[in-house]
Amino acid sequence: MYDVIIIGAGPAGIAAAIQLKRAGTNIILLERKKVGGLLNNASLIENYPGFPAGIFGADLVRLFQKQLEVHNIKPQFLEVKSIDNRASTFFIKTNHKTFCSKTIIIASGSIPKKLNGEVNLSKRKLFYDLDQLSDVEGKTINIIGSGDIAFDYAINVANAARQVNLFIKNKTKCIPILYKRALKKQNIKIYKFGKFDSIPSDHTLVAIGREKKLPFISKSWQDLLANDSDALEKLGIFLAGDIKLQNFRHTAIAVGDGLNTAIKVGRFLSCQSK
Ligand SMILES: Cc1cc2nc3c(=O)[nH]c(=O)nc-3n(C[C@H](O)[C@H](O)[C@H](O)COP(=O)(O)OP(=O)(O)OC[C@H]3O[C@@H](n4cnc5c(N)ncnc54)[C@H](O)[C@@H]3O)c2cc1C
Numbered sequence: 357m358y359d360v361i362i363i364g365a366g367p368a369g370i371a372a373a374i375q376l377k378r379a380g381t382n383i384i385l386l387e388r389k390k391v392g393g394l395l396n397n398a399s400l401i402e403n404y405p406g407f408p409a410g411i412f413g414a415d416l417v418r419l420f421q422k423q424l425e426v427h428n429i430k431p432q433f434l435e436v437k438s439i440d441n442r443a444s445t446f447f448i449k450t451n452h453k454t455f456c457s458k459t460i461i462i463a464s465g466s467i468p469k470k471l472n473g474e475v476n477l478s479k480r481k482l483f484y485d486l487d488q489l490s491d492v493e494g495k496t497i498n499i500i501g502s503g504d505i506a507f508d509y510a511i512n513v514a515n516a517a518r519q520v521n522l523f524i525k526n527k528t529k530c531i532p533i534l535y536k537r538a539l540k541k542q543n544i545k546i547y548k549f550g551k552f553d554s555i556p557s558d559h560t561l562v563a564i565g566r567e568k569k570l571p572f573i574s575k576s577w578q579d580l581l582a583n584d585s586d587a588l589e590k591l592g593i594f595l596a597g598d599i600k601l602q603n604f605r606h607t608a609i610a611v612g613d614g615l616n617t618a619i620k621v622g623r624f625l626s627c628q629s630k
Contacts, residue, residue, distance in 0.1 A: 358384050360621055361448050361457040363572075365431045366393020367607050368597025369463035370420050371614030372621075377427045379622055384455060386448070388435035390487070391424070392417030393465050394598070395607065397486040397505075399512040404607050416607070436464075436572050441591065444628070458628065459592040459621050462573075463614060466566035466598045466605065471500070483561045492517045498555065501563035502527065507534035509563055514541045521557065525549045525564075568599050592628075594621055 360376055362369045365387035373385045390396050398413030407416075424431065434450035439460060441447070448455045468484035483489045486509050489497075496519040499510050506522065507530040514520045520543055528535055538544050547555065570578055573593075580587040585600045596617035597610035 357445070358382050358455060358457040359625055360384075360459050360461060361386065361446070361455055362461045362463060363436050363448075364393060364463035364465055364597070364599075365391045365424075366463060366465050366597060366610065367395065367420070368465075368599075368610040368614035368617075369393075369461065370424060371611040372461050372463060372596055372618040373429050374423060374427050375615050375618035376622065377429055379618075381622065381625070383429070384457075385424075385429055385431045386434050386436055386450060386455075387431045388433070390417075391421050391431055395420075397509075398607075399508050401607060438572050439593075444592070446592065459594065459624060461594045461596055461614075461617055461621060462570065462599060463596040463610075463617075464570070464599050466602075467569050468562065469565040469567055471562055471564065481559050483559060484563075486512065486561065489513075489559055489561060492559070494518050495558040496521070496556070498523060498552065498557035498560045499563060500525075500549065500552065500560065501565075503529040503563065503565065504531060504534060505566075506530070506563040507538050509561055510544050511537050511541060513561070514538075514544050518543065520544045521555055522546045523549045523552045566598075566605070568602055570599070589620070589624070592624060594624075 359382040362373050362385045365385050369385060373383055376383045395413040395417050400410045400412055401416060402410040434452050436448055436450055438449045439446060446457045446460050492513050493516045495517050497513050497517045498521045499506055500523045502524040510520050510522045522544060577588060585595050594617045596614045598605045601609055601613060
């Protein structure tokens, strides 16, 4: 029986794990893909304090990984499939085995919004996360999206691709610094979304926004959380990071929220044991 099961080893889950481990709490950190979460897709992070020149997402992940090792936290690479509770025990079913805990921190982040029939994709290979796209060297990559993530992907991919075509729906929504950087890259061209079907590519990357989904909890819990992200805290289920902070998706916020949540969980556990 664990005190806390943390779902997701992105910035929020990592921060929560380190804080709880330091406090001597019996935890397990479950991750379905890679340590670092969305940071694996990010290029230069310039708004995370402590790195005056910015830090590449992959380098920050390496530092987070190192810090997990220092605290002897070994993430288990398993995907959570369902959560159940009986009396005051949670049963967390993964693709491999089931774990029991007194509390849960869900730090599972966001998922990409999908295109639905807006463009003719019959002959296109479609990707929604940059880390799924391994072979961009010398290729033509079409990117659909107009926000920070689409521009970040374009700037990143343009370092290796032959040509990057960025398709914007209405107007650009990214921060000006990313827009200026994209304009400076000779191999990035910006088009209106309507042009997409007429411009061929080797691959298409879609970045049209992200949403929160909790497929591994019951419909009744999902409904409660839709109105109030703290609604299940009385039971011992806590949300942290992007999954909770839908419109404030940044690394420093996710880390701070992970830490905040860890402290709340610590207090919850000490009240339970009295
Ligand atoms: C291209 C790009 C550029 C960015 N640039 C910046 C930037 O410049 N500055 C900045 O501050 N932020 C940036 N961000 C945002 C930042 O990466 C996120 O805000 C941050 O990673 C959120 O952390 P999180 O831990 O809440 O979620 P995530 O990083 O999404 O981590 C969630 C983790 O949970 C795991 N998970 C999900 N479901 C399950 C399951 N069922 N079982 C087990 N594990 C599961 C996922 O695999 C993932 O590893 C960028 C993001 C992207 C995509």
